[in-house]
Amino acid sequence: MSILKRLHLITTNQDTTFEEKVTALLTLGLDVFELDIAIVSEIQADVYTVRHVITPDNSLLVGTDFELANTYCWHTLQADSALSFHHAGTSEIATHPCYANFGLESYIGAPIIVDGKRYGTVNFSASSAKAQAFSQEHLDYVSLLGQWIGVEISRQKALKKIQHRSQALAAMSRLADIGSWEVDFKKNKVYWSQQTRLIHGVDDNFTPTLDNAISFYKPGVHQGNIKQAIDDAITSKTKWDIESIIIDANGNEKWVASHGQGEYENGECVRVFGAIQDIDEQVKMRIALEQKREEAEQLLKTRSEFIAKISHELRTPLNGLVGMLQACRKETDIKEIKSNLSVAVNSADMLITLINDVLDFSKLNSNNLKLDNTAFDLHQLVEQVVGLYSPACREKGLAINFHIHKQGTNWLYSDPTRVKQIIANLVSNAIKFTPTGSIDIYADVLGSETSPVLQLSVSDTGIGIAKTNQVHLFQPFSQGDASVSRHFGGTGLGLSIVFELCNLLQGEVQVESELGKGSTFIVTFPIEFADEANDVQEQKTEEQHISLSECKILLVDDNQINVLVMEKLLNQFGATHIDKVYNGEQAVKSCQDKTFDIVFMDCVMPIMDGFEATRSIRRLAKDKRQGPHIIALTANTSESDKAACYEAGMNNFLSKPIQLDALRGALEPFTQ
Incomplete structure (x- = not known):
């Protein structure tokens, strides 16, 4: 039998494993070449490792490593083709370490290539020399062995990958709840796996058909899509x-x-x-995430527009404030100086209002704004709003009127600051968008004695709002129409704050408007009746006089401008004994050295902040009532900030910028 025939029988035998085939091929090679040792090696870097081996005495084991340079295979790899020596002792490799160490006289080998890369060699050798050199046929045969082994190793690696992937796929199918199905047109039969039945909610007794399988899809687009997909697969192999x-x-x-x-x-x-x-959760999550992404993108866009709008709005009062103060520098006419200062003060008030709007919206948006319910006189509250905005109305030639329907009493129980803020924001909005005519405020208590509801409405004769824009009115930073925003300016926060305050008061706000014919904003929320005698202290009829001429005062602030401003404000109350320090550590030392009646304490300072300084001062006195009256000065105005001040031992709280009326209120314990 020819060598190729024997080779073919070995390699095509389906009943033998790869290992058995390699052993058979090596045995055949030993027979053909008349040699003693057969090896399949794997070579990585400079290491030669025995992977398959046949020796007469089984002395060489699989897994044995040699240095590549100490083997004849080094020459085979250098030649990159089949190579042989029939009598090494008389050849150029007589000094090779393999000959010196093992005395191998005859050798024939070929490279093994797997997936285009060097894997190792197949080689045969013996300690006895051959009488004649190996023929070309021998070299071709050993090359053929190397090629077959390389291809088979590649196939084995591919099979392992496929098996691994198949196992992974099976595991993933179980984890991912994937079911299989089949429609056999020859047998006219439909097959569903167990998981497919679970997805469709049917038991093992259900017999699927092509028609009832399609009927599970939602009628309309979804059912149409699956029908079309099946038709395309049948007709156009899609x-x-x-x-x-x-x-x-x-x-x-x-x-x-x-x-x-x-x-x-x-x-x-x-x-x-x-x-x-079944991808129900994934799709619903994806849809939700997409909605969140769109909301986030819209929020980013809105915030960007808000920053641009705030930047623009801040410049108007800042321009008035800075411009008028600069104009006072070289002005000598007292009348002009007072006029300039009046404009500067009004600009500062506008700036504070703008900042307060932003802060209020931020608090409302983060649920940090809390109601402070107390009794209040509804008539007096509305009168205050009218008085506040009467100058602006006179300047534009507008009439401002208020109408209160009395039901039993004017005294109500809620948060008067927030009620006043709602009315003020609506009136301010009405004035802005009303070129001529009037502003009318209506207040009425509806409902029963046990479940009263306060209804407030503000009507104007202004430009009105188109129906299509009314839906956007209460969104933050929106004024309904971009052209309105460009023409009238403003941040668009006023109505948004009204909307959020109404929610806080468990009420609602509505708008009735027609373009060119004015608007009416109606607010309703639950209220309680209050007894003036029990719930409200008698109002002061005269402003109390405050004199600080005898008070020893300590100003603590790391900003020298803030210290100067406070000093000027306190001078208006006759303060002359004022010490100034610029951090909390200095404040504590001052209180150790001297006795003070009042300490104005900044909260955020280097070295030691106002909270720690206050605690240290309180520890000095050991009795809070015996220590100085400590008033916090801070730009942080949240309820938690106020609570932190009181917890540290402060007596009162003033937010920057300091208003004269607020300072007067904080100094009430020192009235004379």
């Missing part, structure tokens, strides 16, 4: 991968991913098969 909604046997809608393709014989579709996966 695969499909679509997401659809099915209605399972229990009536539940769920998203599924359907994958399918056809199998064809002689151009005819004989089978359609594929997979179905």
